[in-house]
Amino acid sequence: MKVFRSPENPIIRPEDVKPSREDFEVIGVFNAGVARLADEVLLLLRVAERPINKNPQVVLTAVYDVDKGQVVLKEFSKADPENDFSDPRLIVRPAETFLTSISHLRIARSKDGIKFDIEDKPALGAANEYETFGVEDPRITLIDGIYYIAYVAVSPAGVTTCLASTKDFVEYKRHGVIFCPENKDVALFPEKIDGKYYALHRPVSPLFKKHDIWIAESPDLVCWGNHRRLLGPQKGGWDELKIGAGAPPVKTNEGWLKIYHGADKQNRYCLGAVLLDLNKPWKILARTAQPILEPEADYECSGFFGNVVFTCGLLAEGDILKIYYGAADSAICYAELNLKDVITALRH
Amino acid sequence: MKVFRSPENPIIRPEDVKPSREDFEVIGVFNAGVARLADEVLLLLRVAERPINKNPQVVLTAVYDVDKGQVVLKEFSKADPENDFSDPRLIVRPAETFLTSISHLRIARSKDGIKFDIEDKPALGAANEYETFGVEDPRITLIDGIYYIAYVAVSPAGVTTCLASTKDFVEYKRHGVIFCPENKDVALFPEKIDGKYYALHRPVSPLFKKHDIWIAESPDLVCWGNHRRLLGPQKGGWDELKIGAGAPPVKTNEGWLKIYHGADKQNRYCLGAVLLDLNKPWKILARTAQPILEPEADYECSGFFGNVVFTCGLLAEGDILKIYYGAADSAICYAELNLKDVITALRH
Numbered sequence: 001m002k003v004f005r006s007p008e009n010p011i012i013r014p015e016d017v018k019p020s021r022e023d024f025e026v027i028g029v030f031n032a033g034v035a036r037l038a039d040e041v042l043l044l045l046r047v048a049e050r051p052i053n054k055n056p057q058v059v060l061t062a063v064y065d066v067d068k069g070q071v072v073l074k075e076f077s078k079a080d081p082e083n084d085f086s087d088p089r090l091i092v093r094p095a096e097t098f099l100t101s102i103s104h105l106r107i108a109r110s111k112d113g114i115k116f117d118i119e120d121k122p123a124l125g126a127a128n129e130y131e132t133f134g135v136e137d138p139r140i141t142l143i144d145g146i147y148y149i150a151y152v153a154v155s156p157a158g159v160t161t162c163l164a165s166t167k168d169f170v171e172y173k174r175h176g177v178i179f180c181p182e183n184k185d186v187a188l189f190p191e192k193i194d195g196k197y198y199a200l201h202r203p204v205s206p207l208f209k210k211h212d213i214w215i216a217e218s219p220d221l222v223c224w225g226n227h228r229r230l231l232g233p234q235k236g237g238w239d240e241l242k243i244g245a246g247a248p249p250v251k252t253n254e255g256w257l258k259i260y261h262g263a264d265k266q267n268r269y270c271l272g273a274v275l276l277d278l279n280k281p282w283k284i285l286a287r288t289a290q291p292i293l294e295p296e297a298d299y300e301c302s303g304f305f306g307n308v309v310f311t312c313g314l315l316a317e318g319d320i321l322k323i324y325y326g327a328a329d330s331a332i333c334y335a336e337l338n339l340k341d342v343i344t345a346l347r348h
Numbered sequence: 349m350k351v352f353r354s355p356e357n358p359i360i361r362p363e364d365v366k367p368s369r370e371d372f373e374v375i376g377v378f379n380a381g382v383a384r385l386a387d388e389v390l391l392l393l394r395v396a397e398r399p400i401n402k403n404p405q406v407v408l409t410a411v412y413d414v415d416k417g418q419v420v421l422k423e424f425s426k427a428d429p430e431n432d433f434s435d436p437r438l439i440v441r442p443a444e445t446f447l448t449s450i451s452h453l454r455i456a457r458s459k460d461g462i463k464f465d466i467e468d469k470p471a472l473g474a475a476n477e478y479e480t481f482g483v484e485d486p487r488i489t490l491i492d493g494i495y496y497i498a499y500v501a502v503s504p505a506g507v508t509t510c511l512a513s514t515k516d517f518v519e520y521k522r523h524g525v526i527f528c529p530e531n532k533d534v535a536l537f538p539e540k541i542d543g544k545y546y547a548l549h550r551p552v553s554p555l556f557k558k559h560d561i562w563i564a565e566s567p568d569l570v571c572w573g574n575h576r577r578l579l580g581p582q583k584g585g586w587d588e589l590k591i592g593a594g595a596p597p598v599k600t601n602e603g604w605l606k607i608y609h610g611a612d613k614q615n616r617y618c619l620g621a622v623l624l625d626l627n628k629p630w631k632i633l634a635r636t637a638q639p640i641l642e643p644e645a646d647y648e649c650s651g652f653f654g655n656v657v658f659t660c661g662l663l664a665e666g667d668i669l670k671i672y673y674g675a676a677d678s679a680i681c682y683a684e685l686n687l688k689d690v691i692t693a694l695r696h
Contacts, residue, residue, distance in 0.1 A: 097556055129577070157560065157577045158553030180531070180562055180575040181553035205506030205529035206554040208445055212505065214528055218571050223564075225571035227525040229477070229505045 001292045001345060003335050008114050010299050010331030017047055018120050020104060021071075024049040024062070027101055028304050030326025032108075033138035034247075034313030035147055035169075041315065042169060043108040043116060043324060044123065044138045044149065045332065048101040048304075059083070059091060062102045063133060064126035071102065071126065088304065099154065102126065102134040107169055113315075113322060114334060123172070124164060130155050130177055135162075139312045141188040141248045143197075148221060150186040150199070153177070161186040161201065163221060175222050179203070185213070185244030187258075188221065189281065190251065197221050198281050200230065200245035200258065211242030213260065215282045228282045231260070231274060238262055238270050238291050246271055247323070250316040251278070254343055255285050259292070259323070261310050269308040270294040271325070275346050286346040293323065293335060303328025349640045349693060351683050356462050358647050358679030365395055366468050368452060369419075372397040372410070375449055376652050378674025380456075381486035382595075382661030383495055383517075389663065390517060391456040391464060391672060392471065392486045392497065393680065396449040396652075407431070407439060410450045411481060412474035419450065419474065436652065447502065450474065450482040455517055461663075461670060462682060471520070472512060478503050478525055479510075487660045489536040489596045491545075496569060498534040498547070501525070509534040509549065511569060523570050527551070533561070533592030535606075536569065537629065538599065545569050546629050548578065548593035548606065559590030561608065563630045576630045579608070579622060586610060586618050586639050594619055595671070598664040599626070602691055603633050607640070607671070609658050617656040618642040619673070623694050634694040641671065641683060651676025 014026040026049050033044035051073050053060040059076045076083045076091050076098070084092040091098040104125035108116035126134050133154035141148050149164045149172075158181025166172045179186055185202035197218040204211055213231040216224040233240050239262020249256040256276040263269045270291035277283040295307045311325040321337045362374040374397050381392035399421050401408040407424045424431045424439050424446070432440040439446040452473035456464035474482050481502035489496050497512045497520075506529025514520045527534055533550035545566040552559055561579040564572040581588050587610020597604040604624040611617045618639035625631035643655045659673040669685045 095557075156556050156558070158551065158556055158558055160575065176573070177575040178573050180527075180549070180551040180564070181558065182530075182551070182555060183528070201528070203506065203528040203530070204554060206552060207530060208504050208506055209443075210504070210506055210529065216528070216571075218573075219567055220571075220573075223566050223568075223571035223573035225524070225526050225566075225568075227508065227528040 001290075001337065002341055003293055003337060005297060006114055006334040009297065009333040010327055011114055011334050012043075012045065012108060012116055012118065012332035014330065017045070017106065017118055019049055020047070020122050020125070023052055025052050028330050029332055030329050031137045031310055031312045032324050032326070032332055033105075033140035033149060034315055034324050035140045035142060036315060037169065039111065041110045041113040043110075043313075043332070044140060044169075045106045045108055045118070046103050046136050046138065046326070047106045047122070048103045048134075048329075050101045059085060059100065061091065061098055061100050063098070064102070064131060066129050066132065074098065096156065099133045103136045105135055105138050105151065123169065124149075124151070127174075130157060130160055130162065132156065137184065137312050139187050139245075139248055141190050143188070143190055143221075148188055150178070150188055152184045158182055159184055178222055178224060185246075187245035187248040189249050189256070193279060193281060199224060200249070202244040211244070213243055213245055230282060231284065231287070233262065237289075238264050238268075238294070239272060240264050241267065246311040247314040249276065249281070250314070250321070252339065252343070254346075256281055257316075257339075257342065259311060259314060259321070262291075267307070268295060269310050271309055271311060271323075273342050273346055275343075288342075288345050290345070292337060292342055292345060293325070295328070297327070297333075299331060299333065300327040303330030305329035309333075349638075349685065350689055351641055351685060353645060354462055354682040357645065357681040358675055359462055359682050360391075360393065360456060360464055360466065360680035362678065365393070365454065365466055367397055368395070368470050368473070371400055373400050376678050377680055378677055379485045379658055379660045380672050380674070380680055381453075381488035381497060382663055382672050383488045383490060384663055385517065387459065389458045389461040391458075391661075391680065392488060392517075393454045393456055393466070394451050394484050394486065394674070395454045395470070396451045396482075396677075398449045407433060407448065409439065409446055409448055411446070412450070412479060414477050414480065422446065444504065447481045451484045453483055453486050453499065471517065472497075472499070475522075478505060478508055480504065483510075485532065485660050487535050487593075487596055489538050491536070491538055491569075496536055498526070498536055500532045506530055507532055526570055526572060533594075535593035535596040537597050537604070541627060541629060547572060548597070550592040559592070561591055561593055578630060579632065579635070581610065585637075586612050586616075586642070587620060588612050589615065594659045595662040597624065597629070598662070598669070600687065600691070602694075604629050605664075605687075605690065607659060607662060607669070610639075615655070616643060617658050619657055619659060619671075621690050621694055623691075636690075636693050638693070640685060640690055640693060641673070643676070645675070647679060647681065648675040651678030653677035657681075
């Protein structure tokens with residue numbers, strides 16, 4: 001697969017983003033939703049922050065306090081054997097788990113799709129009991145003139161997916177939890193098919209150790225049902241451990257083109273593609289055997305969580321797939337693939 | 349709490365149920381849905397079966413084969429160290445998990461609610477890729493003259509809840525998966541509230557180790573959204589480990605009365621009650637501190653999975669709650685509680 005990576009990569013780095021508070025630092029900017037708004041490319045960035053910590057004896061993190069209506073700090077002693085810090089993303093205690101960072105969503109705008117102006121303030125941040133550990137990984141789908149944002153909300157209640165909508169990326173409406181725990185990687189189709197909305201989602205089955213992509217239908221984008229399992233990991237493949245919907249599906253003459261992510265047993269995240277029937281999107285027409293984008297550049301191999309390329313959005317313009325992706329859970333990168341190359345890879 | 353247990357308990361035992369095949373044996377009949385149909389009490393029994401096994405070197409189980417359209421046998425060597433039989437319900441292998449039995453749903457009818465005639469053939473059995481390990485724990489709700497059956501479907505894709513409907517318990521319509529993995533203990537409310545259907549459900553959050561009861565709304569009983577967390581385990585209580593919706597909610601003057609099950613850290617299952625606001629069922633008005641029914645009788649303390657009382661259905665008739673419940677995952681029992689006693693317990 002011929003991949004054009006921007007020589008400006010990473011196009012947005014943590015140091016480009018102003019922290020939401022003076023006592024916080026930005027440790028990652030990644031997994032952005034993408035939309036075209038008039039003559040601009042708009043990114044809805046996931047910005048991960050943590051409190052600036054001057055005490056090496058503790059790990060400091062931040063949690064949204066529903067009663068106080070604000071983010072408060074929490075401190076965990078490194079000397080306490082009940083605090084498990086082995087996963088850099090988590091603080092695991094016997095009866096509780098916390099995240100080491102809290103994410104919010106931030107807008108960035110660009111005329112050329114490469115150089116972005118990043119707003120100083122969050123667009124959407126933790127605001128209720130389902131979001132106390134932050135909001136993550138927005139995926140934007142334009143449907144009938146409204147931008148719908150499916151985003152991950154994390155709290156002690158579980159990992160859920162919520163829906164927000166906006167016409168202008170200035171005012172937002174929240175529609176609540178649309179997929180209950182544990183579910184993320186939700187990507188809405190951009191139009192109704194035979195009178196129904198469709199979404200891809202990624203529920204977790206702990207008993208059967210499954211992380212498969214499912215498809216659901218809806219009359220209203222809020223209530224989802226008739227869930228069908230669509231796609232599982234490929235045994236021995238680059239996506240053997242788990243998979244999830246990447247960018248929202250793109251309509252092509254050949255079918256719905258779906259870029260998805262997969263991880264192997266070493267937690268190396270790559271992107272692949274699958275083609276779904278235009279009228280029956282629960283039917284798989286083709287799937288790439290090999291990744292179409294994999295961690296190769298330094299900025300993809302090293303970072304907060306290395307060996308990761310992960311997309312929440314792309315622009316399909318002409319014959320080009322303009323992919324915005326998170327690299328190593330640290331920074332935003334840009335790559336172009338030729339649509340025909342991807343279709344050819346799907347056919348073989 | 350004054351509990352009247354039927355002196356006929358268990359009212360239905362495994363030996364009362366004819367196996368669905370000559371080479372199978374019934375190992376449990378429990379967790380039945382309940383409906384009143386004209387002058388009869390109808391139970392939709394969960395019947396758990398396994399192949400009769402004459403070889404002590406192996407564990408034999410049965411799985412529905414989608415391609416063959418029938419249940420086939422599977423054999424697991426006791427000598428193979430990769431087969432973990434430590435949970436009597438499961439065969440756990442490094443990359444796969446199987447159940448030691450396969451369940452189907454069977455009808456039993458009674459004039460007096462105690463002596464039941466049990467049909468010879470299954471009413472609903474494994475029939476598609478979501479049900480290959482069987483169908484379990486039906487909960488019946490009568491809505492506008494149609495009996496809706498929310499039942500658990502188990503397969504390698506995960507533990508899901510599916511919906512079926514019937515007018516007569518002769519012909520059934522399947523409506524697909526209404527709650528995706530991992531979700532069970534789904535109980536539908538018997539009427540719309542402010543124009544929407546409601547259901548209680550019990551998703552699982554492996555990351556945060558949660559087994560809480562949530563409430564969702566729907567326009568059509570198939571698609572569910574606006575999920576809200578309703579009720580969690582009580583720290584140090586009889587329901588400390590996990591909880592789940594028991595019988596479908598009962599409308600009372602005081603609010604929606606919901607009998608639920610909870611397990612403590614020793615996996616001892618009891619029943620408790622919670623009262624929900626009539627017009628805003630996501631609001632909890634009261635909750636019993638102590639169980640209203642707990643395993644005390646021999647048939648509740650010993651069996652396939654001992655120390656369990658578990659209900660999927662009850663009849664609220666006059667001032668009496670007529671509770672049908674599974675005892676020790678083995679047999680069906682019957683108990684009566686006085687509605688006023690339960691309301692009084694809720695108030696204190």
